[in-house]
Amino acid sequence: MPLSHDSRYLKGGPVAKRIIAAVREDAAIAKAAGFPPKLISITVGDTAAVDVYVRNQRAKAQLAGIDFEERRFPATITSGELEAAIHGLNADPRVTGIIIQRPVPAHIPIRTLQAAVHPLKDVEGMHPASIGNIVYNQLDLAPCTAAASVELLKETGLDLKGLEVVIVGHSEIVGKPIAFLLMSEGATVTVCHHITRSVAAHARRADALFVAVGKPRLIKADMVKPGAAVIDIGINSEIGPDGSSRIVGDVDTESVREVASWITPVPGGVGPITVAILLRNTMVALSRQRALYEATYGTADRLAAE
Amino acid sequence: MPLSHDSRYLKGGPVAKRIIAAVREDAAIAKAAGFPPKLISITVGDTAAVDVYVRNQRAKAQLAGIDFEERRFPATITSGELEAAIHGLNADPRVTGIIIQRPVPAHIPIRTLQAAVHPLKDVEGMHPASIGNIVYNQLDLAPCTAAASVELLKETGLDLKGLEVVIVGHSEIVGKPIAFLLMSEGATVTVCHHITRSVAAHARRADALFVAVGKPRLIKADMVKPGAAVIDIGINSEIGPDGSSRIVGDVDTESVREVASWITPVPGGVGPITVAILLRNTMVALSRQRALYEATYGTADRLAAE
Structure with a gap:
């Protein structure tokens, strides 16, 4: 393979490895503090085309110490039922990130699903608010x-x-x-x-x-x-x-x-880095959830003292 | 004034007039259907710098048949109090659009306020989700x-x-x-x-x-x-x-x-058109609120029949 000897090639593997190692450290620290990261992967209908990607995501998540769980829905599900399932995941404190594997069946509007994921759990960065936040120079997700x-x-x-x-x-x-x-x-x-x-x-x-x-x-x-x-x-x-x-x-x-x-x-x-970014986004999402949690409950002493 | 005789000038006045006339028609139709448009303008602290803009917005809103109400808050208000006030307006069905006049005092983070406005009432198009929607080719707001x-x-x-x-x-x-x-x-x-x-x-x-x-x-x-x-x-x-x-x-x-x-x-x-767009956005926001209302309640018969 001449590739590995040529400095002109920008190879994704080493970059991905470095990112995953950093995520692994972050994930261990968060877990020790009571905030274990957990990804839910949603597939709808015939999943043969995406199985290889999902397997890869799962393997890399394990490598990083991030829990990864698959939820498979039948092709006959309605968009409303899927949205309800996503809302359920949004409300589940054990779930810190949601991935919607594409493609989904033609009768399901993918954008509606992406918008149904709570922005704080949007590890794919696909929610309109996530896109808008980048425009506002918040570049970490x-x-x-x-x-x-x-x-x-x-x-x-x-x-x-x-x-x-x-x-x-x-x-x-x-x-x-x-x-x-x-x-x-x-x-x-x-x-x-x-x-x-x-x-x-x-x-x-x-x-x-x-x-x-x-x-x-x-x-x-x-x-x-x-x-x-x-x-x-x-x-x-x-x-x-x-x-x-x-x-x-x-x-x-x-x-x-x-x-x-x-x-x-x-x-x-680019390919190998994409999954590493998904895991990095998972930790960014988790740290935002954690900040919200701490802002909400961290003032309890002060409130009691008032 | 040589300007008016020169076709090279792209003047905003006639464009603004045309947009406001169209808004006026839409507003009358919406009002007749039980959805009257209403804008709330929020100013914080010393408003001398923005008074001329607010007066102009009010005059153009009146021209278009859109109700316009000012809420003035003291410079000493906290960001949390302002957010709570915005959440109150979000929850008020009589309010169909919220404008946050800039500048606000330095201790108030303007982006937090903009993000507190519900995206369906974001007539300024400043919410991250509104920005993200444009990226997703939804160009009307x-x-x-x-x-x-x-x-x-x-x-x-x-x-x-x-x-x-x-x-x-x-x-x-x-x-x-x-x-x-x-x-x-x-x-x-x-x-x-x-x-x-x-x-x-x-x-x-x-x-x-x-x-x-x-x-x-x-x-x-x-x-x-x-x-x-x-x-x-x-x-x-x-x-x-x-x-x-x-x-x-x-x-x-x-x-x-x-x-x-x-x-x-x-x-x-550009200036004169900006206010006209604000009013057009008000009608876009209202029609989205109306669509949500009708999607929620319009199925009542079907539900009762099931």
């Missing part, structure tokens, strides 16, 4: 893939202040949150998408280029500024000439790595 | 100044899809919301700020340039692309050579109007 992408950029050591950043892809949970996260860090951010007149013209002036559109090998070497950092968030399945399938990103890695100073491999770049 | 600025751009008739937009200023309630509003409309958006390496280089490639930084005459003619639309959101007080003070924007209007195809006068551009 963001959608996992967006936060993972920013972590990788930070690995380069580049100064984010004044950095020219171009993001290709303006989805609500990846492209846009990356934009606010980096605006808050002082970067100058441009967001491009499928209607942009010339993505290439924008991409070529980027010190850091994020790509999240789901188009295999969209970004070629001539679209990248020499010395740039390229963060590839795409995950596409490609059938090779021999009929075998493999995973490729939105960036033509082989050609772009000759131009860029840093590039993320796919797989092995 | 946005911070007033941001929405007003976008209204003025729409007046040009330019196709927003693929439009190259540059925003100078990345505040949470103006620059950033303009960015999401226009991303959702298909524009390619760049957000610049005081750390940006070359604001001029970005500004010069913009089809539409928004400026909201509070620096008098920051944008000169040589920073503007010929034919661009320039939306000036700055409001600065300038002392003239004769010692008199006047209001100027962030754009050097006299020189820029020779280059730009459209430019907003200051005052008289």
Whole structure:
């Protein structure tokens, strides 16, 4: 594997490992103080497509000392019944974080579910209020893939202040949150998408280029500024000439790595960090719940003394 | 007044008038259906600085047939007391919208107050959940100044899809919301700020340039692309050579109007529309409250029949 010998590759594994080790310390401290972290994973209907992700989340949660419990609901459940189940989890003090595995069946509006999760238990950072808090510069709890992408950029050591950043892809949970996260860090951010007149013209002036559109090998070497950092968030399945399938990103890695100073491999770049961020978010959510608890009850002595 | 004869000026007055006329119709219909709109304005401490704004809001609300009531609190009030007052207004079915006039005294955290307003009564569009909803492409309730600025751009008739937009200023309630509003409309958006390496280089490639930084005459003619639309959101007080003070924007209007195809006068551009948007937001908020009411009670027959 030549990857491991090439400093141009921004690999997610070591970053994820570091984050999980820090989470493990936090989780142990919280547990000792009477606040054990616990994640509930919700899957609806046919879960074959997500099983591998859920298994991975469970394994990483165990590694971090975070309790992980699965709740599986049938495809026939109504949106109202699911919301009620989520409200029940919101009200359960043993549950400190809720994950809604996607996709859900077509008759369930995913946004309604995401909004039903209490913002203080929203470890995926998907609730509108969580998104809004990022805009208000509260950056510690963001959608996992967006936060993972920013972590990788930070690995380069580049100064984010004044950095020219171009993001290709303006989805609500990846492209846009990356934009606010980096605006808050002082970067100058441009967001491009499928209607942009010339993505290439924008991409070529980027010190850091994020790509999240789901188009295999969209970004070629001539679209990248020499010395740039390229963060590839795409995950596409490609059938090779021999009929075998493999995973490729939105960036033509082989050609772009000759131009860029840093590039993320796919797989092995953003992906591994995403789960680590989910666990880090779990501890952020827990510490907010704990702060609320302590603000509510911590004044009991004072009240009794009054 | 040469302004009124020059088609290059994007004047806010006519746009505001049109919006208020539409609100007036909506308000009358809602009132007839048993849902009268009512705004509560909250001022804290010394209100001299905001009195002129509040008076204007009251006058425009009356014009639109929206009830407007002022609540004044002393500068000595605690943040907790104010939050309790807001929670009381949230729970009052006669109150359909709450405005927190800024500034508030330094000991009151404005963001806590904004977050205390129920999202369904957040006519200023300042609650984190309101901001997050814009990111999720629900564009009908946005911070007033941001929405007003976008209204003025729409007046040009330019196709927003693929439009190259540059925003100078990345505040949470103006620059950033303009960015999401226009991303959702298909524009390619760049957000610049005081750390940006070359604001001029970005500004010069913009089809539409928004400026909201509070620096008098920051944008000169040589920073503007010929034919661009320039939306000036700055409001600065300038002392003239004769010692008199006047209001100027962030754009050097006299020189820029020779280059730009459209430019907003200051005052008289974005300002008048801002209040109109506040009233339009009031009707959006009311219709969401009404939808919730009807979803809750409209099923009574069905429940009784089961």
